[in-house]
Amino acid sequence: MTPASFPARGLADRLTTLFWRHPRILLVLLLTPPLLWLGVVYLGSLAALLLQSFYALDSFSGLIVPEFTLKTYAQLFTQSNLSIILRTLLMASAVTAASTIIAFPIAYYAARYAKGRLKAAFYLGVMLPLWSSYLVKVYAFKLILAKEGIVTWVATSTHTDWLLTAALSLPYVGGNSLATSYLGTFTVFCYVWLPYMILPMQAALERVPTTMLEAAADLGATARQTFWTVTMPLALPGIIAGSIFTFSLTLGDYIIPQIIGNSASYIGMAVYQLQGTAGNIPLAAAFAVVPILIMLVYLTLARKAGAFDAL
Amino acid sequence: MPPAVEFRAVTRHFGPVKAVDSVDLTIAEGAFFAMLGPSGSGKTTCLRLISGFEQPSAGQIRIFGEDVSATPPHLRNVNTVFQDYALFPHLTVLDNVSYGLMVKGMGKTQRYAKAEEMLALVKLGSYGHRKPAQLSGGQRQRVALARALVNEPKVLLLDEPLGALDLKLREAMQDELKALQRRLGITFIFVTHDQSEALSMADSLAVFNQGKIAQIGTPAQIYTQPATRFVADFVGSSNVLPPTLTQALGGPAKWSSLRPESLRLAQTGPLTGTVQSQRYLGTGTRITLTAQGTELAAFLPAGQPIPPEGTQISLTFPPNALHIMDDTP
Amino acid sequence: MRSDAPLSLKLTAGAGLLFLHLPILLIFLYAFTSEERSFAFPPPGLTTKWFAVAWNRADIWPPLILSLQVAFLATILALILGTLISAAMSGAKFWGRDQLSLLIILPIALPGVITGIALRAAIPMLHLDFSALTIVLGHATFCIVIVYNNAVARFRRLSGGILEASADLGANAFQTFRHILMPNLGTALLAGGMLAFALSFDEVIVTTFTAGVGAASKTLPIWMLDELIRPRQRPVTNVVAMVVFATTFLPILGAYYLTRDGAETAGAGK
Numbered sequence: 001m002t003p004a005s006f007p008a009r010g011l012a013d014r015l016t017t018l019f020w021r022h023p024r025i026l027l028v029l030l031l032t033p034p035l036l037w038l039g040v041v042y043l044g045s046l047a048a049l050l051l052q053s054f055y056a057l058d059s060f061s062g063l064i065v066p067e068f069t070l071k072t073y074a075q076l077f078t079q080s081n082l083s084i085i086l087r088t089l090l091m092a093s094a095v096t097a098a099s100t101i102i103a104f105p106i107a108y109y110a111a112r113y114a115k116g117r118l119k120a121a122f123y124l125g126v127m128l129p130l131w132s133s134y135l136v137k138v139y140a141f142k143l144i145l146a147k148e149g150i151v152t153w154v155a156t157s158t159h160t161d162w163l164l165t166a167a168l169s170l171p172y173v174g175g176n177s178l179a180t181s182y183l184g185t186f187t188v189f190c191y192v193w194l195p196y197m198i199l200p201m202q203a204a205l206e207r208v209p210t211t212m213l214e215a216a217a218d219l220g221a222t223a224r225q226t227f228w229t230v231t232m233p234l235a236l237p238g239i240i241a242g243s244i245f246t247f248s249l250t251l252g253d254y255i256i257p258q259i260i261g262n263s264a265s266y267i268g269m270a271v272y273q274l275q276g277t278a279g280n281i282p283l284a285a286a287f288a289v290v291p292i293l294i295m296l297v298y299l300t301l302a303r304k305a306g307a308f309d310a311l
Numbered sequence: 312m313p314p315a316v317e318f319r320a321v322t323r324h325f326g327p328v329k330a331v332d333s334v335d336l337t338i339a340e341g342a343f344f345a346m347l348g349p350s351g352s353g354k355t356t357c358l359r360l361i362s363g364f365e366q367p368s369a370g371q372i373r374i375f376g377e378d379v380s381a382t383p384p385h386l387r388n389v390n391t392v393f394q395d396y397a398l399f400p401h402l403t404v405l406d407n408v409s410y411g412l413m414v415k416g417m418g419k420t421q422r423y424a425k426a427e428e429m430l431a432l433v434k435l436g437s438y439g440h441r442k443p444a445q446l447s448g449g450q451r452q453r454v455a456l457a458r459a460l461v462n463e464p465k466v467l468l469l470d471e472p473l474g475a476l477d478l479k480l481r482e483a484m485q486d487e488l489k490a491l492q493r494r495l496g497i498t499f500i501f502v503t504h505d506q507s508e509a510l511s512m513a514d515s516l517a518v519f520n521q522g523k524i525a526q527i528g529t530p531a532q533i534y535t536q537p538a539t540r541f542v543a544d545f546v547g548s549s550n551v552l553p554p555t556l557t558q559a560l561g562g563p564a565k566w567s568s569l570r571p572e573s574l575r576l577a578q579t580g581p582l583t584g585t586v587q588s589q590r591y592l593g594t595g596t597r598i599t600l601t602a603q604g605t606e607l608a609a610f611l612p613a614g615q616p617i618p619p620e621g622t623q624i625s626l627t628f629p630p631n632a633l634h635i636m637d638d639t640p
Numbered sequence: 641m642r643s644d645a646p647l648s649l650k651l652t653a654g655a656g657l658l659f660l661h662l663p664i665l666l667i668f669l670y671a672f673t674s675e676e677r678s679f680a681f682p683p684p685g686l687t688t689k690w691f692a693v694a695w696n697r698a699d700i701w702p703p704l705i706l707s708l709q710v711a712f713l714a715t716i717l718a719l720i721l722g723t724l725i726s727a728a729m730s731g732a733k734f735w736g737r738d739q740l741s742l743l744i745i746l747p748i749a750l751p752g753v754i755t756g757i758a759l760r761a762a763i764p765m766l767h768l769d770f771s772a773l774t775i776v777l778g779h780a781t782f783c784i785v786i787v788y789n790n791a792v793a794r795f796r797r798l799s800g801g802i803l804e805a806s807a808d809l810g811a812n813a814f815q816t817f818r819h820i821l822m823p824n825l826g827t828a829l830l831a832g833g834m835l836a837f838a839l840s841f842d843e844v845i846v847t848t849f850t851a852g853v854g855a856a857s858k859t860l861p862i863w864m865l866d867e868l869i870r871p872r873q874r875p876v877t878n879v880v881a882m883v884v885f886a887t888t889f890l891p892i893l894g895a896y897y898l899t900r901d902g903a904e905t906a907g908a909g910k
Contacts (some may be wrong), residue, residue, distance in 0.1 A: 004389075004465050005382045006415075006810070013386065018810040020363070023731070026813075030728040031740075034721040034784065038743050042755075042781050045762035049754075052761050094325040102656055109653035113645040120348035122657070125895060129660045130740040131835065131892045135861050136881045139868055140663035143670055150666065194660065201857040244749075252751015255844060259868050268753040271846070281761055288757045289642035292750065364804055384807040391808045397801030401823045411809035414819070462809065 022082055064282060072282045076290070081270070085290055088267045091182075092250035095189040096197075099246045100239060102190065103197040110198075111205035121152050126202075130195035132142045138256055142303035143262060145178035152177075175262050185261035188252050196245035204238020205231070247298060251291040313376030315340040316361055316506055319486045320528065321370035325356040330356040332522035333370070339376075343533060344469055345509040346502045348519030349545065357519070358468050361390050361500065365617040375465055387477050392457035396451045398443035404430070404454050405439035417455040418492035419565070430454075432491075449480045456488075460495065469501035473508060486513050506546045510534060518542050524574040525639075539639045543568035550574075550607045559603060559634070566636045571597065576610035576618070578628035582607065586620050664885065671878035679874065690875040699840045700863065700880060706772060707860040713838040714779035721780070722787025726751030729788075747782040755782060770852035776849040776861065780842060781860060783836035789834030791825060798821035798824055822875065822878060831898040834891035842888050856859065 008014050019026040028087070049281055055064050056071045075081060110122040144150050155161040167183060168174040175181025208231055216226040233259035254268030265273075318336040322329060329354045338344045346354040359365040360372055363384035372379055379387060390411070400405050405426055406413075414420035430436055433453040443451055452472065459467055472488070473481045489512055492499045503509050509516050510530040518525045518533060518541075526538040537543035540551050550569040552560070557567040560581050572595075574582070585604035594610040609626055612619060618624050645653075673689060694700060725744060741885035747755050759840065761777050768774060802824070806816040844861035851857035862882065867877040 004377040005379060006386045006388060008386060012812045012814045016385060016814070017381070017383045019813055021366075021381070024734075027728055027731065028732060030724045033738065034725045035740075037721055038747075038784065041745060041762075041777070042758075045758035048752075048762040048765055049758040082788070102659070105652035107647055109645055109649055113649075120900070124651075124893075125657050125660065127896065128889065128892060129664070131838055132664070132888050133861075133884045135842060135844050135864050135868075136667060137887050138879055139864070139877070140667045143666055144663055144870065148678050148680045150681040154869045178710040191659070191663065194656075198656075203655065248749065248751055252483070252753040253845075254753055255643070255865070268751065271753050271757050275757055275760055275849075284757055285761060288754050292754060293748065362808055364807075384804070385810050385812050389808075391805070391806075393801045395801055397805035399802055399805070399820060410806070410811075410819070411744055413807075414815045415811065416812040458809065 001204050047289060048284045052281050053289050055282045057144045057280045057282055062279065068272045072286045075283055076286055081287075083309050084265050084267060084270050086252060086263060088291075089187065089294070092247045094186060095193065095250045095299050096132065096246045097241045098186070098190050099194050100201075100243065101199040103194060103201055104241065107198050107205055111202045126195045126198045130199065133191065135255070137192050138188060138259055139185075141191060141260060142179065145187070146207065147177040149179075164233035179260050180262050181264065182264070186254050188260050189253070191247040192256065195196065197239075197242035197251065200241040200245075201235065202238075202239045204235045204241070207238075237305060240305050244295075244298065246303055248291070251294060312340060313373070315342065315375060317373040317376075317459075318357070318360075319366045319371045319373070319620060321357075321360060321372060323360060323365055325366050330358065330548035331367075333522055336517060336524060336527070338498065339515075340498055340500055341496055342500075343489065343514045344402075344500045345499070345513035345516035345520060346500065347506060347509040347516050347546070348440065349502070349504055352361045352519035353522040354517075358391075358470055358471050358500065358502045362389055362468055366441075368414050370586070377499065386457060388464055388551075389466045389468060390464040391442045391468040391470065392452075392455045392459050392472050394472075394474060396443075396455040396475075398454055398458070399450055400443055401441075403439065404435065404441050404446070407443065407454055408439075408461055410458065410640065411516075417463075425461055426457070427486075429457040433457045444631045448475055448477075449484070450598055452476065452484065456491075460491075461496070464497065466498045466500060469499065471503055472501055472502075474505075481508075489510065510546070518546065518579045520545075536634050537568050537636060538619065539636055540566055540568075541640060543634075543636065548608070550605075552605060552633075556603055556605055556631070560633060562633055564633055566638065568636060569607075569628060569632060571608040571610040572612075573628045574626045576615070577625050577627040581625040583623065585627075586618050586622050587626060589617060589620060599624075602626070605621065654806045667878055667881050667885070670884055671875055673878075676875055690873070690879050691875065694876045694879040697876060700860075700876075702855060702889055703858050703863040703895075704883070705854075706858065707841055710772060710775050710779060710859060713776045714783050714840040715833050715837045717763040717776070717780035718783035718787045719833050721785045722830060722832065723791055723825075725784070726788050726791035726795055729792055744785050744788055748785050752782075752829035752843075753849075756846045757848070758778055760849040769856065770833045770850060772852070772857050773851070774850045775847055775857060778846040779840040782843075782846065783840055786839060787829065787832035790828045790835070790895075794825055794828035794899075829897040831895035833844045834895040836897075838888035842884055 004106060008017060016179060052064075053072060054070070055066050056069045057063070058065050060193040076085070106122070106126070110126075114122050146152075152161070153165065164178075168177065170183075173182040173186075178184040178187070212228055212230060212234075214270050215250070216230045217223075221229065252268050254266065254272045257266045257269055258263070267290055271284045271287045274280045274287065314337045316336070316338040318334050321331055321334045321336075324330040334353070334357065336357070340456065346357055348354045352576075356365055360367055361374070363382065366376070367380070370417045374387065374389065376530070394479075399410065402410065405423060408429055409417075409426035411424040414427060417425075427436070427439060430439055433456055435450060435453050435457065438450065438454075443454065446454065452475070456472075461593040469488075473484050476484060485508065488499070501512070501606075510533070513530060515527065515529050516533060520541045526533055526542045528536075533542065533546055537546060537549060543551050547570070550571060552567045552569060552584050554564040554566060558564045560567075582602040584600035584607070587599050587601065589596050589598045596617050597608055597610050598617070599606060599608050601607070672688060673680075673685045674685035674687045675683055675758065725740070727733075729741065755778065755797065759774070759781075763770060763774055763777075802820055806820045808814075811819065814847055827877055842861050844859075844865055847862060848865070851859070851862060861884070864877065864880060864884070867880075871877065
């Protein structure tokens with residue numbers, strides 16, 4: 001008869017026994033390298049950033065004085081810096097709202113009606129632009145929005161150039177050309193972040209069970225009532241999840257307004273320019289804390305709305 | 312000869328929850344043993360303690376007399392048929408079945424020959440080249456069985472082995488498993504929440520309740536002489552009579568049980584009440600009534616007149632049918 | 641439910657998809673334009689000469705090669721670290737598990753400029769010089785989550801039983817890893833790695849903060865950014881943009897096909 005157990009045959013068996021008796025050893029072995037990386041290098045960097053924001057730049061020597069002060073944060077509240085923050089927030093809100101509206105029909109169609117190959121095509125059609133080169137996409141809009149570019153050409157050849165002229169002559173958002181106006185910056189933001197809105201929205205819409213829609217219809221709801229009382233409330237967490245991306249990404253971006261826009265500054269641009277040419281790392285760090293705080297508030301609200309389950 | 316499996320005061324807790332609470336258990340070699348209980352009663356944890364996927368918080372487990380507290384699952388000569396079969400999706404049926412032999416270092420020709428032999432035994436001789444996804448539920452179950460048995464384990468553990476099969480297939484597999492166990496002589500231990508499955512397949516069983524064993528015995532013992540109110544109620548839904556009623560029927564002032572099928576219609580009898588509902592079951596009809604303040608069920612075999620709902624009836628039973636239980640709930 | 645969509649919905653959905661794709665096609669068109677100083681539409685003439693010009697431009701090759709190297713190294717690091725975390729997270733619950741999952745997504749949840757400026761502030765503190773290696777460091781940090789997402793989804797889908805079944809049949813941890821875990825996790829890791837590669841290859845925001853000065857840290861996206869701000873031969877930039885697009889497009893498509901049968905289709909969350 002064979003025995004009730006086999007002897008350990010070598011190191012592999014003995015190590016397996018050790019991991020079995022003390023699962024924590026395996027856990028520690030698995031987690032040590034990534035924790036060193038993310039916990040020490042990355043979190044350490046964020047901590048260093050936070051620390052720097054409490055230092056100040058000596059205005060005479062141009063050197064960083066490593067002493068605790070709130071002076072740098074106070075600088076955020078000057079007129080010009082406040083307008084940068086406000087402008088960024090307005091832009092992020094506008095982009096989020098517009099993305100939601102543009103994304104909805106795509107997400108709704110893909111979730112409700114597309115089947116089989118068409119569904120796969122829709123999915124790829126959203127996923128590829130999501131992942132493909134950010135810079136290439138921004139560049140594409142430089143071509144499109146240029147004064148001599150395709151938008152002007154289409155407007156001229158369809159005799160709708162009056163519309164373009166009217167849009168560009170709007171106060172504040174207009175400008176010399178699309179490429180050098182708030183309208184242009186806004187369009188590119190919407191384009192670049194749109195897929196981030198579509199995917200979570202589609203996922204949330206797909207999770208609304210068809211039986212529930214049938215139940216609503218069965219109870220006498222019209223298609224419109226079903227949509228507003230059943231579909232929308234259930235899909236809302238997905239929409240909020242998508243808005244986390246569009247909002248956060250707009251808050252931190254500094255490339256798009258640098259390439260397409262009227263050279264008005266945004267938080268991301270301020271951070272970049274302050275640390276680079278100005279060498280004012282403390283103020284750059286303080287600026288960087290602003291989107292972190294805004295996103296923390298946003299994420300807390302989103303978590304309350306159940307958006308995390310939709311991520 | 313030591314018993315196949317022995318639990319000595321085994322406790323396993325998860326945080327504050329005692330999944331298994333100081334269990335003593337002896338399973339003889341060659342037995343077809345069932346662990347029966349509702350979900351969360353500790354039966355599956357007991358099975359996982361034998362396979363080694365759980366380790367006891369206190370107490371000792373012996374397999375064929377050998378203390379296995381330091382032996383990890385892969386060195387135990389015990390194999391499991393998992394509830395969801397856990398077949399390796401990327402391997403063919405033949406590679407699934409020969410996996411255990413492969414990791415123990417057996418050569419390809421030899422292990423394939425043994426695996427083919429085992430597949431023939433479970434009547435899947437021509438399915439070796441398929442992937443698990445191409446099999447039906449019943450076929451996957453057989454592959455899982457062959458994959459475990461090819462290693463010639465000392466003990467085979469089966470976790471709800473028939474749970475995922477439909478009724479007809481389940482009945483056929485019950486007979487097949489029993490025949491297979493007789494033929495191979497290996498100790499089979501299976502976990503189930505289905506009392507009819509446990510009663511019909513096992514030659515002895517343990518009924519679990521809240522981490523403890525409520526009763527161990529043969530199917531007949533468990534069925535006719537339930538030790539506690541829980542066993543009487545869980546196994547075959549017996550009538551549980553409170554001490555006052557037991558006493559009124561001529562017994563001691565203790566809880567007792569009375570099987571529905573031991574009750575007979577009579578002109579006069581110790582139990583009288585009004586028929587409240589009746590349920591036709593094919594082999595007979597089950598009626599319920601309230602007699603002396605206790606709700607009772609009686610099973611009346613087919614072929615006799617069934618009193619309609621609302622009629623007053625009397626019931627009688629053979630004197631030895633009233634089974635006195637101990638006081639544990 | 642109606643099985644057919646209203647025409648207005650079909651049209652708006654279709655228009656939305658076109659809006660996502662037409663701009664990229666325009667990039668391709670402008671790579672063939674004969675006009676080098678402006679983005680005039682329609683292009684006055686078509687030519688293929690810019691491909692030859694781009695091929696012979698000495699300032700394109702080193703950034704291209706550097707970008708490939710950086711993406712390769714960052715992917716390897718992310719694969720190792722991401723797999724380790726996903727293995728730990730798929731096992732038993734442990735203290736700090738929720739905090740760890742938050743930590744993993746942080747580099748991608750926070751705007752890139754934050755990760756960038758944080759590393760910019762910290763790297764000198766570690767007495768490191770900005771170089772191609774610090775670019776890799778930054779990229780690996782946000783690529784971990786990509787690999788992790790793919791691997792952990794696959795771990796979840798794997799019937800948990802098969803690892804136990806392997807041990808039950810006598811395999812030690814290393815045999816289980818080799819014979820059961822790797823074959824089942826392999827495509828998810830490959831998909832995660834390909835996405836991480838694509839992401840690293842065209843990353844520009846974190847890169848600008850972690851790159852050193854000079855040609856030795858000039859990745860292809862940084863080269864492109866320079867061209868966007870100070871254009872020279874515009875169609876050459878388009879040729880490079882096509883190359884960048886293709887280099888990211890193919891791995892993304894590959895990742896999709898590797899994981900499309902599962903519930904965890906790659907790329908669903910960037």
